[in-house]
Amino acid sequence: MKSTITYNVSIAGGGLAGCLLLVAIKNRWPQVVVQLHERTENLCGEHTWSFHHDDVPISLWPWLRPLITCTWPSYEVFFPLYRRKFNSAYYSIKSKDLAKKVLRDYASSVILNSNFNADEADFVTTGWPPRKKQSNYGYQKFVGLEVTTEAPHGLKSPILKDARQPQTDGYRFFYVLPWSERELLIEDTYYSNSSALDIDQIKSEIEKYAQQMNWKISQIRHVEKGSLPLDMYKMKNKNNVNGLGAAAGLAHPVTGYTLPLILQQIEAILKPTTIDLKTSKNNLAHINQRLEKNFSFYRFLNRMMFNAALPEKRYIILERFYTLSEGLIQRFYAGKTTGFDRVRILVGKPPVPIAKAVQQFKDSV
Numbered sequence: 001m002k003s004t005i006t007y008n009v010s011i012a013g014g015g016l017a018g019c020l021l022l023v024a025i026k027n028r029w030p031q032v033v034v035q036l037h038e039r040t041e042n043l044c045g046e047h048t049w050s051f052h053h054d055d056v057p058i059s060l061w062p063w064l065r066p067l068i069t070c071t072w073p074s075y076e077v078f079f080p081l082y083r084r085k086f087n088s089a090y091y092s093i094k095s096k097d098l099a100k101k102v103l104r105d106y107a108s109s110v111i112l113n114s115n116f117n118a119d120e121a122d123f124v125t126t127g128w129p130p131r132k133k134q135s136n137y138g139y140q141k142f143v144g145l146e147v148t149t150e151a152p153h154g155l156k157s158p159i160l161k162d163a164r165q166p167q168t169d170g171y172r173f174f175y176v177l178p179w180s181e182r183e184l185l186i187e188d189t190y191y192s193n194s195s196a197l198d199i200d201q202i203k204s205e206i207e208k209y210a211q212q213m214n215w216k217i218s219q220i221r222h223v224e225k226g227s228l229p230l231d232m233y234k235m236k237n238k239n240n241v242n243g244l245g246a247a248a249g250l251a252h253p254v255t256g257y258t259l260p261l262i263l264q265q266i267e268a269i270l271k272p273t274t275i276d277l278k279t280s281k282n283n284l285a286h287i288n289q290r291l292e293k294n295f296s297f298y299r300f301l302n303r304m305m306f307n308a309a310l311p312e313k314r315y316i317i318l319e320r321f322y323t324l325s326e327g328l329i330q331r332f333y334a335g336k337t338t339g340f341d342r343v344r345i346l347v348g349k350p351p352v353p354i355a356k357a358v359q360q361f362k363d364s365v
């Protein structure tokens with residue numbers, strides 16, 4: 001006899017995590033009724049989400065690929081004494097694009113202006129739980145300009161770090177995505193102890209950088225900014241066990257990004273061959289615990305960066321990091337650093353006073 005059971009899955013929060021989860025579930029189990037509740041009138045907010053090839057578990061590509069706004073086959077990093085090209089793909093999703101595709105294909109699953117009770121949801125993707133105000137965060141902060149150039153800019157692949165710049169306010173680099181022949185996103189980024197952003201000042205720094213690179217800006221189409229808190233110690237917040245993305249209290253401690261973690265969480269949820277919410281939720285709780293465990297190493301690195309290294313010397317840590325193997329770098333950003341990787345990252349003389357480095361290590365034990 002054919003089963004007549006209908007499965008309903010409710011998701012609270014229509015940001016990055018909620019939208020990806022909706023698409024993933026509908027692709028894996030098309031018969032399931034999914035309701036995605038978003039309390040505002042739009043999905044996804046205003047962001048650009050970028051990721052590396054190895055951030056994506058292989059089984060997720062079939063439904064993730066069509067959601068990508070831009071793919072580049074390689075990317076580069078530049079430091080004062082070192083540059084490197086990585087022949088590995090890099091991807092970005094623009095939030096407006098994702099929202100449009102989700103509404104086009106799954107309109108009947110989306111309920112806008114719905115402030116849903118997270119305790120009643122099967123999966124919670126409502127963004128960051130309230131964070132305690134505390135002084136022991138570092139920050140990745142940035143201002144980005146979406147610009148059109150007068151002539152083709154000539155940049156073929158993203159520049160993930162251009163740290164050949166005065167190292168003011170911590171480790172500082174430009175990040176550039178070439179959207180098309182004449183469109184760029186140029187971000188000026190700082191790993192700083194303070195969250196404060198002087199937007200006008202940073203805008204003029206970006207214009208100066210564009211001049212250095214011989215890009216004549218004809219129009220600034222959009223300004224984006226962010227100041228992402230980076231944990232140095234384990235947060236004491238109570239995070240949601242059914243949470244994905246920020247709602248799980250999990251962002252990569254060194255980048256502040258959630259996308260690679262959301263993909264691992266979704267992979268865990270989709271594991272059962274037939275829909276089985278209990279197993280999916282157990283899998284999610286399990287992966288959240290595993291990610292959290294791995295994060296203590298990244299938080300230690302943050303303490304080294306923000307508490308031990310001199311602000312103007314922080315870039316040296318990253319310059320050395322980018323000389324390591326491509327696999328190690330990819331695993332690092334995916335939050336999958338192995339024990340051997342940790343040793344490789346830590347060997348050598350760090351550009352930090354030894355007494356301060358030892359103190360940060362003591363704080364780990």
Ligand SMILES: Cc1cc2nc3c(=O)[nH]c(=O)nc-3n(C[C@H](O)[C@H](O)[C@H](O)COP(=O)(O)OP(=O)(O)OC[C@H]3O[C@@H](n4cnc5c(N)ncnc54)[C@H](O)[C@@H]3O)c2cc1C
Binds near residue numbers: 012015017045128259
């Ligand atoms: C400028 C900028 C650039 C960034 N770039 C990247 C990047 O490249 N890669 C990356 O991984 N991260 C990036 N981040 C960090 C990024 O914000 C997070 O990774 C990502 O948005 C987290 O997604 P989320 O779905 O968990 O939470 P959110 O994006 O915060 O979404 C939560 C959603 O839930 C809704 N909501 C809240 N409560 C309820 C409720 N009770 N009922 C219904 N709906 C509710 C909210 O309105 C919101 O739409 C960036 C951040 C900024 C500011």
